[in-house]
Amino acid sequence: MSTSGGVDHVALGHSLARKVGVNLDKARPKTRRMWEARGLAVIALSRGDLTEAQKIMRPFNRNSGARKVLEGETA
Numbered sequence: 349m350s351t352s353g354g355v356d357h358v359a360l361g362h363s364l365a366r367k368v369g370v371n372l373d374k375a376r377p378k379t380r381r382m383w384e385a386r387g388l389a390v391i392a393l394s395r396g397d398l399t400e401a402q403k404i405m406r407p408f409n410r411n412s413g414a415r416k417v418l419e420g421e422t423a
Contacts, residue, residue: 355394361387382408 361384365372372380385404392400 355391357388357391358384359387360390361385363387364390 362372364386365375365383370379370383372383375383385408389401389404392398392404
């Protein structure tokens, strides 16, 4: 968590990864960025901002069918 009173998305992402057994110390940079983005998306969701969370995670979603469903389109 950050010292400014807000939530640190990097620390949150690393915490989420540890909880599911992912060791980010040995992970590739893209994997680390994905988990840090997940932390940022969780913060956006906690504010009730689903659109922002979807935008944050879009670069990491390779499944276009799932992406369309998340964005509210018909698959």
